[in-house]
Amino acid sequence: MTAITLDALDLAALLCSRVCHDVISPVGAIVNGLEVLEDEKDPEMRAIATELIKKSAHTASAKLQFCRLAFGAAGSAGAMIDSGDAEAVARNLFADDRTKLEWNAPRLLMPKNKVKLMLNMCLIAAAAIPRGGVIKVDVTGEGDATSIAFFSTGPNVRLASGVNQLLGGEPESGSVDAHGIQAFYTGLVARAANLAVTAESTPEGVRVTATPAPAAESASVESAPVETPDAT
DSSP: OOOOOOOHHHHHHHHHHHHHHHHHHHHHHHHHHHHHHHHOOOHHHHHHHHHHHHHHHHHHHHHHHHHHHHHSOOSSTTOEEEHHHHHHHHHHHTOSSSEEEEEEOOOOEEEHHHHHHHHHHHHHHHHTOTTOEEEEEEEESOGGGOEEEEEEESTTOOOOTTHHHHHTTOOTTSSOOTTTHHHHHHHHHHHHTTEEEEEEEOSSOEEEEEEEOOGGGOOOOOHHHHSOOOOO
């Protein structure tokens, strides 16, 4: 199977589609809640609508903060980012009763591509447990020897078909759509950080790991596809 490349405009468009998909549901719920407040006179219904607006606004904000760090520029080229920021946006994203995040990673400054990689690996781990569960995060080593692991357990845990091929830049279909762009982008960021990322199903759950890539396999990735412009 042959690795593919995406035109910068196609990559940007697909990532924008992914972000819009993530936020359109809570934003739509806010609009619905405001319409209820405008038309409804019953105090109980107005209270329900207000609660819906508050919850949906929090969800939309959490998703946007996560996406800004996972997909955005988040600082100048070569910047170092506090891994605690990654933990904060991840915990905020999963601030519900369905998903528990066990973050066993030291707080330290990391190259921004490694922080972006962690958050994108987190999305793959979360997608494996659509009914909720536990996501365990481990970071070991320092500098070029850093390894990252996410392990998901929960009801009906499963790895989506084709994820590993997308991570390797070799999608089964030979092309990438908005559904697969996040895993494809994860592979791009991993290679930019000189890491090899893989996902596998085990009897216990789904494991997503990033380990230092052998020097001979480290791909030269241009900054343009990875350093997507920050909208802020």
